[in-house]
Amino acid sequence: MSRFEKVLAGLTFRTATPSFEVGDEVPAFVTGQSESGLLVRVGDTVLVLPDADPALLDAKVTIKIESFDEGQHRGTARVVDVLQDGE
Amino acid sequence: MSDSSDASRTLSFYGGRAASAIPIAFFIVWAVFQSGLLGIGDTTGLIVGILVGLIVGMFFVKGPWKTYADVLFDGMTQRVAATAIVAWLWAGMFAETIQVGGFVDGLVWAADAVQVGSGLFPALTFLLAALLATGIGTGYGTAIAFTALVFPAGVAVGADPVLLFGAILSGAVFGDNLAPVSDTTIVSAVTQNADIGGVVASRLKYAIVAAVFAFAAYLAAGQTMQGTPVDVAGAGGAGTALGLVHLASIGVVIVTAIRGRHIVEAISWGIVLSVFLNLAFGLAEVSAMLAFEASQESALVQSIDALPLIGAFVVPVAPGDAAVAGSLYTGAAGFFPLIVLVLLIVAAAQVMQRGGGFEAIQEFLLERVATTVRRAETTMVLGTALVNAMITINTAAEIAIAPYIKTLGRRFNINGYRRANILDANTSALGYIFPWGGGLLAGYSAMQRLPEQYEWFTQAMVVNPASVWPFVFHGWFLVAVFLLAAWTGYGREYVSDRASEEVSRV
Numbered sequence: 172m173s174r175f176e177k178v179l180a181g182l183t184f185r186t187a188t189p190s191f192e193v194g195d196e197v198p199a200f201v202t203g204q205s206e207s208g209l210l211v212r213v214g215d216t217v218l219v220l221p222d223a224d225p226a227l228l229d230a231k232v233t234i235k236i237e238s239f240d241e242g243q244h245r246g247t248a249r250v251v252d253v254l255q256d257g258e
Numbered sequence: 259m260s261d262s263s264d265a266s267r268t269l270s271f272y273g274g275r276a277a278s279a280i281p282i283a284f285f286i287v288w289a290v291f292q293s294g295l296l297g298i299g300d301t302t303g304l305i306v307g308i309l310v311g312l313i314v315g316m317f318f319v320k321g322p323w324k325t326y327a328d329v330l331f332d333g334m335t336q337r338v339a340a341t342a343i344v345a346w347l348w349a350g351m352f353a354e355t356i357q358v359g360g361f362v363d364g365l366v367w368a369a370d371a372v373q374v375g376s377g378l379f380p381a382l383t384f385l386l387a388a389l390l391a392t393g394i395g396t397g398y399g400t401a402i403a404f405t406a407l408v409f410p411a412g413v414a415v416g417a418d419p420v421l422l423f424g425a426i427l428s429g430a431v432f433g434d435n436l437a438p439v440s441d442t443t444i445v446s447a448v449t450q451n452a453d454i455g456g457v458v459a460s461r462l463k464y465a466i467v468a469a470v471f472a473f474a475a476y477l478a479a480g481q482t483m484q485g486t487p488v489d490v491a492g493a494g495g496a497g498t499a500l501g502l503v504h505l506a507s508i509g510v511v512i513v514t515a516i517r518g519r520h521i522v523e524a525i526s527w528g529i530v531l532s533v534f535l536n537l538a539f540g541l542a543e544v545s546a547m548l549a550f551e552a553s554q555e556s557a558l559v560q561s562i563d564a565l566p567l568i569g570a571f572v573v574p575v576a577p578g579d580a581a582v583a584g585s586l587y588t589g590a591a592g593f594f595p596l597i598v599l600v601l602l603i604v605a606a607a608q609v610m611q612r613g614g615g616f617e618a619i620q621e622f623l624l625e626r627v628a629t630t631v632r633r634a635e636t637t638m639v640l641g642t643a644l645v646n647a648m649i650t651i652n653t654a655a656e657i658a659i660a661p662y663i664k665t666l667g668r669r670f671n672i673n674g675y676r677r678a679n680i681l682d683a684n685t686s687a688l689g690y691i692f693p694w695g696g697g698l699l700a701g702y703s704a705m706q707r708l709p710e711q712y713e714w715f716t717q718a719m720v721v722n723p724a725s726v727w728p729f730v731f732h733g734w735f736l737v738a739v740f741l742l743a744a745w746t747g748y749g750r751e752y753v754s755d756r757a758s759e760e761v762s763r764v
Contacts, residue, residue: 177459181675185750187631197754200668213671213752214631229668231753 187215188244191236198254199234201227216244223250229257269329269613270320277318278613281606282648284311289694293724301595301699308602315609326609333608334601338654341441342398342600346593346700348525349399352511353406353704354589355532356504357711359541364501365411371499376416376484380425381476383408383417384732387426388469391433393512395440396521397652397686401430401701403508410708413719416487417480423701423721424729425476427690430697431733434652435686436465439515441653446682449660450667452674457682460675463749464683468739472732479729488714500539507532529586544570548584553577592703600651600696607649607658619644620662624669631670635680635744638663639737642684651696652689656681673751683740687733693723 172180191197201220203210208221211234220227220234231254239246271277288307292298312330319326368374374382383404391400404426412422434442438458447457511528515521536542552559554574563572573583610616623641628634642659649655660681667677690697702723708715728734743749 177456178462180756181460181673181749181751182463183747183749185747185752185755187747189752189754191754199671199752199754202669202671211671212669213754214750215670 185214189214189216190241190244191216191218191239191246193236193239195236196233196251197236198231200231201229201257204228211248216246218246218248220248220250227253227257231255267325267329267332267612269326269609271318271613272320273318275614275618278315278610278615279648280318281308281311281315281609282603284308284314285603285606286647286694293693293722297722297724301599301703304694305595305599305602308599308606312602312606312609315606329608329612330605332612333605336604336608336654338441338657339601339604339651341653342651342696343593343597344522345396345398346402346596346703347590348522348529349396349402350593350704351586351589352399352507352525352528352532353403354585354592354707355529355536355547356403356507357406358546358585359504359532359536359539360498360501361407361504362410362501362712363498364504365408366414367499368502369411369415374415376412376418376487377480378477379412379415379417380421380480381473383412383422384425384428384432384473384476387429388432388732389429390508390512391430391440392437393433394515394521394524395433395437395443397430397434397440397690398697398700399521399525400433401426401690401697402704404429405701405704406708409705410712410715413485413715414488416485418483418485419719419721420725421476421479421483421729423705423726424731426701427698427726427730428472428476428732430701431686431690431730431736432465432469434689434697435683435736436461439518439521442656442682442686445653445656445660446678446685449657450664450674450678450681452678457675457678460749460751461679461683464679464736464739464743468732468735471735475731475735479731485719501541503535503539503541504532507535542585545573546584548586549573549582551575551579551581551583553580588707592707593700596696596699596703599699603650604654607654610648611658616645616658616662620665623662624666628666628669631672631750632745634666634670635672635750636741638666638677638680639684639740639744641666642681643688643737646685646688646695647692650689650692650694650699652685655689656685659685668753671753673753673756675756676749676751679749680740680744683736687730687736691727691730691733693727698723698726 199211201209202212207219209223211218232250233252234248235251237247285308292303316323316326387400387404391397413419434440438454447454507528510531511524514524514527548571550571551573555577559574563569563574623637628637645659646655663677663681689695705720709717
């Protein structure tokens with residue numbers, strides 16, 4: 172990314188509830204847990220990781236989106252890579 | 259930013275974790291009463307306030323009071339306090355040495371020659387202070403240099419003193435926020451795991467918006483708020499262009515700092531050049547920069563005074579007036595009360611840290627307040643403001659709040675750049691807004707010496723620290739930009755939007 176691109180990056184009004192496409196692979200922190208499994212909260216959008224290892228709480232991972240409901244801002248995903256262990 | 263203290267040492271208080279805030283809370287109440295209500299801008303008075311606060315806090319400690327004393331020592335020996343102290347001492351010596359070389363007279367001459375009237379002066383001062391602060395990376399140094407040098411020139415041409423002081427502090431805020439070599443910039447990037455280059459690039463979108471509004475506000479306020487011009491030549495000052503050679507001294511500091519040299523080295527070169535220029539152009543005597551004023555009745559003093567070279571440093575005076583004097587002496591000595599105050603404040607902050615006070619604030623904010631991303635970002639802005647009100651050196655405040663900003667931001671996957679920007683902008687801004695803030699008091703310390711230096715500068719022109727806060731426009735606009743950004747999503751980036759580069763790639 173050039174310096175100029177870095178200056179322009181984020182120069183938008185970003186929504187509080189970002190959307191994802193099924194099949195997207197994105198980095199994110201695992202932010203919490205519920206009865207359905209670990210949670211990744213991106214803004215006010217919540218992604219559930221049903222099969223993830225509970226030890227990954229607070230870890231930075233790459234997740235692959237498996238389903239996403241635009242209206243509810245909720246979806247499911249699975250962990251494809253662990254980028255950084257939880258602190 | 260590390261120290262050798264025992265971080266595992268904890269304190270418990272009667273009254274719970276909140277009681278660990280007693281020393282700082284006592285100090286804030288004292289500062290508001292002394293500066294705000296009574297209008298007494300005496301730094302040594304604030305020292306007594308924090309000392310009494312520390313004593314009161316001790317009586318609430320459970321267990322041995324020795325642990326409390328040890329925590330005070332741990333706080334006072336933090337590197338961050340030393341960094342601020344070094345900036346004040348060096349900048350104080352530098353600004354004073356340029357001042358005895360007639361730089362202010364040169365500025366008054368230049369303002370007159372290019373017809374910068376009192377209405378335009380504050381807006382122009384804001385721009386120049388912002389440039390200097392961005393170049394040298396120290397807002398404190400800029401506040402000191404501009405208050406000692408540009409402030410009297412502006413007052414002489416009739417600019418409103420309070421507005422002008424606000425413009426100087428605004429420039430310092432801009433530089434502290436944006437400069438890649440600023441302590442606050444570095445701390446914000448490192449603590450949020452983001453690269454410094456990327457952080458600086460990503461913060462332009464906030465800083466420029468606030469600066470445009472601040473510049474316009476200084477233009478508008480400059481037209482309506484004006485002081486009374488002083489006939490400097492008639493009042494005993496000599497308006498001369500020659501003092502402007504010290505632009506070279508300031509240039510050396512900026513260039514050396516931009517080339518990546520430490521601020522101690524950069525300002526030292528500025529001091530060396532300013533001493534040389536003072537002597538080469540006959541702008542100031544040796545004794546104006548360093549003088550041993552010794553008893554004229556001593557035969558030894560008289561013989562040393564007669565010697566070549568070393569004799570220039572010795573000034574025989576009446577026996578009761580013996581002292582060391584000169585710009586290097588007064589430039590450094592003016593900051594001694596502020597240095598003591600800051601050491602005690604970081605000690606009190608350490609008490610709150612080890613007593614769990616900050617932890618209690620974090621838990622409250624996380625569980626009760628920050629329930630959506632908008633509220634989380636708003637909480638980050640207001641939480642930073644709260645900590646800055648308690649810890650008045652902005653870098654120290656930033657280090658204290660940084661872990662909480664990281665935790666809070668990650669709960670919503672807010673990108674490291676965005677977190678670093680929220681942290682740094684509000685720390686930079688509020689450190690110059692609160693009347694007991696380190697940056698504001700540093701400028702005020704420099705201002706208190708002006709009546710001694712200029713016959714025409716009256717005590718009425720000295721600005722009370724408690725009256726300047728509404729006029730630090732860039733600081734207020736920066737906070738407002740971030741509150742609006744939290745609500746509207748302006749500039750928001752998530753972890754999934756863009757990965758921060760490694761810190762090691764700085």
